[in-house]
Amino acid sequence: MATAMQPAEREKTPRAPQAMLDILARLIRNAQSGVPQMADSQASIPVDNYLSVERCQRERDVVFRRFPLIVGHDSELPEAGSTLRHDGLDLPMLLTRDGEGRVRAFLNVCRHRGMRLQKEQQCQRKTLVCPYHGWTYNLDGSLKHVPHDEFFPAMDKDDHGLTELPCEVKNGLIWVLPTPGEKIDVGEWLGSISDDLSYLGFDDFVQYRKTESLHDNNWKLIIDAFLEAYHVKVLHRNSVYPFFLDSMAISETVNRHMRSSVARRRIEEAASLPPEQWDFREHCSMTHFIFPNCITVNHPDYSSVLTFYPVAVDKMRWVHHMLIPAERNTEAEQTHWENTFNLIHETVFRAEDVDAAEQIQAGLASGANTDITLGRMEYTIRQFHESLQQALDEADQVRELSTL
Ligand code: FES
Numbered sequence: 363m364a365t366a367m368q369p370a371e372r373e374k375t376p377r378a379p380q381a382m383l384d385i386l387a388r389l390i391r392n393a394q395s396g397v398p399q400m401a402d403s404q405a406s407i408p409v410d411n412y413l414s415v416e417r418c419q420r421e422r423d424v425v426f427r428r429f430p431l432i433v434g435h436d437s438e439l440p441e442a443g444s445t446l447r448h449d450g451l452d453l454p455m456l457l458t459r460d461g462e463g464r465v466r467a468f469l470n471v472c473r474h475r476g477m478r479l480q481k482e483q484q485c486q487r488k489t490l491v492c493p494y495h496g497w498t499y500n501l502d503g504s505l506k507h508v509p510h511d512e513f514f515p516a517m518d519k520d521d522h523g524l525t526e527l528p529c530e531v532k533n534g535l536i537w538v539l540p541t542p543g544e545k546i547d548v549g550e551w552l553g554s555i556s557d558d559l560s561y562l563g564f565d566d567f568v569q570y571r572k573t574e575s576l577h578d579n580n581w582k583l584i585i586d587a588f589l590e591a592y593h594v595k596v597l598h599r600n601s602v603y604p605f606f607l608d609s610m611a612i613s614e615t616v617n618r619h620m621r622s623s624v625a626r627r628r629i630e631e632a633a634s635l636p637p638e639q640w641d642f643r644e645h646c647s648m649t650h651f652i653f654p655n656c657i658t659v660n661h662p663d664y665s666s667v668l669t670f671y672p673v674a675v676d677k678m679r680w681v682h683h684m685l686i687p688a689e690r691n692t693e694a695e696q697t698h699w700e701n702t703f704n705l706i707h708e709t710v711f712r713a714e715d716v717d718a719a720e721q722i723q724a725g726l727a728s729g730a731n732t733d734i735t736l737g738r739m740e741y742t743i744r745q746f747h748e749s750l751q752q753a754l755d756e757a758d759q760v761r762e763l764s765t766l
């Protein structure tokens with residue numbers, strides 16, 4: 363299992379990470395002055411970013427292959443022998459917890475003639491048996507048994523283990539870098555974001571619910587929505603806006619990620635409290651953008667991890683992991699969590715944010731806009747698109763160098 367921090371250890375370090383204290387201090391000052399953080403000027407991005415089939419393919423080939431992606435929660439593989447399918451990418455993937463308790467990721471593809479090894483979403487097993495001819499693999503990916511191995515006199519079994527993908531458990535989440543042979547170091551990749559997640563309780567959360575659904579919009583449109591607070595007053599007028607100040611948020615970049623703090627109305631209380639008493643779930647809403655496709659939203663008593671995958675230029679797969687404190691995963695609280703899930707997932711995220719993304723996608727191809735105009739408050743969207751462009755450009759440079 364993941365090396366979760368023990369409660370006793372955590373109690374010794376109750377202080378919030380300095381970066382979280384700093385961003386909330388700035389947000390309190392902004393809320394008091396009534397002036398949010400803004401860029402010096404407005405900006406624009408081409409509509410083609412959301413319509414180009416070629417661009418979408420490059421994002422899938424480059425951005426969704428070169429960086430660690432969240433593919434599950436540690437608790438989805440509860441014991442040795444647990445397995446989990448992941449099909450968010452156009453790579454069939456299989457996660458296992460091997461006999462040593464280590465989480466591993468493989469291509470869910472038999473090394474004989476390519477059959478999908480596991481069709482079930484999640485199960486418990488001792489070995490992986492291919493349903494076609496019965497080649498059998500251990501949970502560490504090694505090839506254990508080949509029926510009639512006299513049919514394969516020239517084959518070395520050691521060369522026919524499953525194709526493994528770099529994988530790591532960090533902050534309670536399972537991360538995979540979907541390119542075999544690459545090095546994965548999620549701590550280095552996340553930088554100080556990992557400290558935020560630890561402080562917010564991620565290392566000990568349990569997963570209350572996971573949902574997966576397909577929607578008719580480019581995957582970036584929904585990331586855009588979670589990167590700005592300008593829309594909260596209007597789009598979320600009848601749901602969560604009563605808890606927030608209008609357009610009051612701060613974001614800062616960490617590697618290619620972003621740490622954001624959005625002012626809740628209770629931020630006024632924080633102004634009169636010492637920093638040790640600031641509540642990062644009640645005075646503000648902390649969110650993180652984890653490049654390229656994840657958003658964390660930290661609600662008052664639980665957290666959402668949202669991942670978005672491109673299925674086609676105008677279609678995305680959305681996975682929502684709802685994470686709650688382990689000690690509150692009780693029978694008595696089930697109604698509370700069910701109601702909470704329905705409010706945030708169905709009413710706020712699905713019926714408001716995702717619906718808006720689908721409505722925008724439908725309008726983009728009309729030609730009404732050739733560019734998307736971003737106000738000074740929406741600077742984070744520009745930064746996100748620039749980071750993506752940078753990742754694509756870097757890949758082009760590597761490709762050019764390799765052809766010299
Ligand atoms: S394809 Fe898997 S055993 Fe033949």
Ligand SMILES: [Fe+2]
Nearest residue numbers: 587588598715
């Ligand atoms: Fe929203």
